[in-house]
Amino acid sequence: MGAEVPARDAVGASMDAAAVAMGVNRDALLSALVTDLPFGVALLDQDLACQYVNDTFVSLTGTDDPRTIEAVADAARDVLLDGVPRVGDYGTARLRVQRLDLEPEDAVSAGASESGSAGSEGVGSGAARSGAAGSGSAGSGPPARTGVLVLAKADDEEAVQNRARLSLLTSAGARIGTTLDIDTTCTELARFTVPTLADLAAVDILPPGVPDHRLGVPLGSARLLRAAVAGTPELHPQLATLAHPGETVRHRDGSAVARSLAAAKPVAVTLRTEEDLAVALSDEHSRTVFRAAGIGAMLALPLTARGHLLGALVLARSGDREFSDAEIAMIEDLADRAALSIDNARRYMRSQGIALELQRALLAEPANPHPNLEIACRYLPSGTSTVVGGDWYETVRLPFGRTLLVIGDVMGHGVEAAVDMSTYRSMLRYVAGADLPPHRILRQLDSLISENEAARPATCLLALLEPSRNRVTFSSAGHLPPALITPGRPTELLALPSGPPLGTGVGGYEHLVRELVPGQVLLLYTDGLVERRHEDIDVSLERLAALPLPAAGELDDLLDAVLHSSDPAQAEDDIALLAARVVQRG
Template sequence: MEPHPRAGTNTAPSAQQPGEAERGAEAQSDRLRFLDLAARRIARGADLDETLRGLGEAVVPAFADAVLVHLREPLPTGEGQPAEPLVLRLHSFAQGPGDAVTAAPAGAGPVRPTVTGPFAELLLARQPVFGDVPEIESVVTELLEPVAGMPTTPAPGRRLIIAPLYGRRHLLGTVALLRAAGRPAFTADDLLVAAQLATHTALGVDASMPYGHEASVADALQLRMLPSSLPETTGVRLASRYLPAAETSQVGGDWYDAIPLPGNRVALVVGDVMGHSMTSAAMMGQLRTTVQTLARLDLPPEEVLYHLDEQAQRLGSEHMATCLYAIYDPISQRLLVADAGHPPPLLLHPDGSGEVLQVPPGAPIGVGGVPFETWELPAPTGGTLLLYTDGLVESRNRDVWTGMELLRVRLEAVAARVAPPPLDMLCDAVLTLLDPDARDDDVALLAARFDGFAPLNVAYWFLSPQPQTAGRARQLTRRALHRWGLGSMLDATELMVSEVVTNAVRYASRPIALRLLRTDVLRCEVGDDSPQVPRMRRAQAGDEGGRGLFLVDQLALRWGATLLSTGKVVWFEQQIPEEYRQRGPDVA
């Protein structure tokens, strides 16, 4: 560390007893050297916190015993003048043990000094003044509101200087410099030093504001692109958490998503764009949108990652990303997983034991030319799958493998206390692994509790695309509804099944899939290999057909068509009467 010349202090007399002019020249040389070192130290700050700490380290104890900086909150940006009143937030520095300069927390909160009268004139004049000016004594009392461990009460004499901080366009705040008793009071020359310190600090703060503005915009952009809520699907419960990086870090590109798929399946996604910048956040949004589009095509996980990799290469080679894509099927109780360089998921088994799933990672998204693989794993009912980004398990003090083992142990500890642990409790407990002082990355977390789907609530058939298939579909539907005690829904359901199956027979070349699912609603799905999605239209008076989907639209609670890589699925849902829903989904 470069030594500080002690600015504003009396030097010991030499043996030759230099004259007053020589002492003045030596003091002036000391001040210039001090200001040169202070300016360089302040300018090294890459952001607001580092700039202010540079001021504290430069000034304490070489020029003052304590520094209190009050900045506008929020800091003004742009060309327009910020609205009054002037709200200032405290940042303070003092000498700690030895020569260390410590920053005291802003425990006093914001203060609102009067911005009219003499204090306003002082700020507009852009010149530092001694704190004993009678006209501003009340404001000085507010600015020096006591802070724990800080010598904020100046000793008698001129031991306080207040200097305004002016950036290129706006008043940013004030800086207060204090000297304790036992040290010479400030002089008129020290006002000039304070003015230079305030100028360099204001320029540093002003330079940090575009970064702060960019970071806040990127934060808002990133949060807007994350899902505002998670879907509610039968067979799985979901919970999530997202924590941005520490305030001194730039915004990252972490994201998570849960996307409903046909057949009550759900796609679970977590990803992380490498790097921290506004570009990373924007690329994250593009990749997340691409994943949503690919998922709705019902592609297998390795195909989703393959096409996502292609899209990332089109966006540019300067950014890569990791991604884990999984599909949970509550009916088969299986999990399909493909990994593109992402940390593996953790599974908390129903018995409370934790396991890091052995899913071999592929290359990150954006590398190009590397195939991905899909792995099929059991998804036991009552188990909990945890998908996360590396910010949860990796930090400056901990490698990713150590972090994953700590995460597994933490999951088991929570399950040992409460079995099964509620998802929100589990997510909150997991986040306690984070070390606030060592964390410099975003954290995205997605938890899925597997409830499964009782086989008694599923009816599934494959039917040949023949003219008599619609009649066969009505017959099978009738049997299933009688078995479930839903005879009151029979007429409407038979009619809609007949219309949708008839439409599938018209275009299909392979067997048609007919599936009925019973939850709090009755859902019917008809799949075929034709990519032609049906459209509802109004039939004219002389038309013999064209009324099928119009009837479905009138009778169903909701309906839709999903285009798949292998064809399409047309589905509709009906509300099950309350008296039958109260019996529970597992009652045959």
């Protein structure tokens, strides 16, 4: 800092010219100008070599070389190219990086010799020459050189707090609410706060099925459900005695959490004495943990969204570190942001629960087939969640011992898809009652569905089984091929002519007749069984064909084998299965 500037440096040359004009020592002039300024100053040459920094710049940024600040180095290169100043933040400082267009050394030397002695005439003449050199006109001497000026100014406390708040919420937005699962969201919230904001965090929420609780209304005897808990590694031994996720907790009247929920605002308390612990905490287990961990401060905040109480966030710090007003305001913003994510997950799970119940109610067991046919069916929502879609199956008894097998998949998920599924199923029963060939049934369905502009398209596969003739007739509306399982032979995926999904109004369905003899099993399925993200559908189907599936035995055992081998927990869509086997006639 304050090191001598190289004689041929453009910035140093400019300072030399000013010193000559004023008749003073150049270093003394530089020191008087910038050393004691209330803001930081750093000068870089056109090669971005640091030529000068003052003490204020070092105290604000923690470095005497601006190039070690990546943002400054990048901005300096950019301003040399386009001349547009850049501003930004670094720590608690506000930085400005701008280009300096400077006179070359030869021009400064010439100007100094012409001026003869220091005086106002020399300063004025120097300024005029500087303007001429900067113009770049022909015959004006060597081209102008450039440098970079970096200024650093301390932000006020409010600006620092606002920036910290924005940084916290931005980070929280990326790390909290990554799924629509309540437990996962609560765990993300607890882990986000430790150790940045607290040494210990717990998230308690209203149990599922509890009516919406208005803000400011005491919980009374109601219990909360511990959804997540997190602590620093030093506190892990003490966490064993706290309520674990999945257990219920009660915050009695007068405790810090109860007061926070009743007042609908944060409550911060210090825990210096046994009396403080007894008042703030509801149970002896919690007091034991806090006492053993040396917890000295606690903050309870309500988790609220859309005018309703969802639960509470409890943070605690060991030692003498209390929660400042600025920190409480920032954590309150964080709690509000997280509460919205929790509420979104809660609403999603509630709607999916309704959809699942509706799906199960609508997707009743298929009608009984003829005695010459065994069937088994299975439905699973996506993975281990309750995300339901429009998968469905059906069997229709027809004259002369024939049975129509149906499997379909309405596009989309949720209540709407389940309702559309029911519509398709009802129409299918109606059309199939006319005893039409499978391809004509699809044509009629497509025509009826396409008249409703709000209806969702659906894939569908029909299989008309005729045990007396040992044959089956297929027709497909964009559905995946059925599997034929024969004892002692590999599973065969039947290649069928496929028309467009139902509801498009395009039509164009064909049929295919295949032999089906007693002992063979016909397996119809929806895409959730085989499709996997980042995998080609042909690879997925080959995996199904390679499964060693038992053709003999109970059909339910076969479905178990199919699901076990395909790992439905990895499925990204719901799964419907329908298996059928012609009964051997004695």
